[in-house]
Amino acid sequence: MPFPIVRKNGIPLYIQVKEAVLAEIKGGVWKAGDKLPTERELSEKLKVSRNTVSQAYQELEAEGVLSSVQGRGTFVCDRDDAVRIENRKDLLLKIIDVAMEEGLQLGFSLEEFVELTSIRAQEKLDFLSQVRVLFIECNREQVDYFAKRLQFDAGLSITPLVLEDFKQNREEMMPLVIAADLVITTFFHYDEVKELLGVRKNVLAIALDPQLETIVRIARVPAGRKIGLVCKSDNFAGKVLLALKNAGLDGIDIKTFTLKSEIDLAEVIPQLDVIIVSPGRRREVESFTNRRQEIIEFVYKPDVASINLLRAALIDIRRQ
Incomplete structure (x- = not known):
């Protein structure tokens, strides 16, 4: 069919x-x-x-x-x-029930099970607050945004590093790599990062997808509107245009701007009806817009499987 x-x-x-x-x-x-x-x-x-x-x-x-x-x-x-x-809580409760039964068969009481699991969970929380994670990506927008967004309740600290900066200043940046317990990158750059770091570090790849709401908002922009993409780098602009092409929206006329000076922004932005903006430039762009203009923040997000894989990898880290 x-x-x-x-x-x-x-x-x-x-x-x-x-x-x-x-x-x-x-x-x-x-x-x-x-x-x-x-x-x-x-x-x-x-x-x-x-x-x-x-x-x-x-x-x-x-x-x-x-x-x-x-x-x-x-x-x-x-x-x-x-x-x-969908009901992850019920599934987790089943896992806990199995662990409880195993504990009872080993001779522990329920009170001892509760005490030991509480101690163990606190140990993991304390450990995660000390874990050093390095996130390497190819453009400043994504690396800064996700270093903040990938934080966890345990107080995990993620250091952002732009791939090009690392390649140009490898000796200067290498101490950051050596100090890291885990290096994260995207699938797109996994092979390159792995080759640069060699066997010295465990590298975990995550998938980043455009937020569905972002794509839908762009798809709904009426024909004839003047659309501009304002971001910090040509690399990020290229990724956005590729994402729109993959979503079947490559027919939309979008002009890209990587302007850095406020004077240039003040001149360009009033000429646009819709401004697609990277997360790192939203506040800056908003200061030059009026109420009739629409601002669409182009947001990438890690997929659910990647987040779960990252959480599991962090818990399983073994320091040298």
Whole structure:
């Protein structure tokens, strides 16, 4: 059954793919346990990029509709699986129950179990407050933004480092790398960072996806509006334009500006109807806008799987 993909209706392609997959599941075409086409197969069938299908599958997996099994493929979750994925608290309680039963079989009382788990959790919290994490990315906007956003309640401190700065000042920056317990980067730069650091450090890759609300707001901008992208670097601008292209919005005319002086900003911004802005420049841009202009902050966020992987990796760190 063909998917109703429409390229010129303003709705991002990956959202259309997501909704179409949901419709197939609700209509009974794909049932619980069925294996879906691979990203490559579906992208070829729909004549869209593989990234478009990947984004749709990731959204559905995060919502508990699909389940991905490495080496086997992507499957439709049954209803019980979806409930378990969404209700993480119940799943955690089951894990605690199993641990309690194991503890009782080892001869510990419930009071001792409560005391030991409390002590152990506090030890982990104290440890995380001392863990040193380095986040390496290719542009200043993302590296600063995510160094702040990836903080955890335990008081974890993340040091941001721009990839180009590291390559140009390697000897000066190397002490930061040596001192770090864990290095984080994105999948896009994983191989490069791994090669630069060699075997000396554990490098963890995370996936960053454009926030859905951001894409939808841009898709809904009426035709004829003058749109500008204001950010700090050409690198970030290129990533934004690529993300919009992958979402099927490459037909929108967007002018990019990496202006640094307030005089230049004051001259350019009043000429725009819609300003897409990187997180690092929003406040600066707002001072030159009026109420009739729309500001859209282009936000990337780590996917759920990456955050969970990062949390697990931090807990499992073994210092030398």
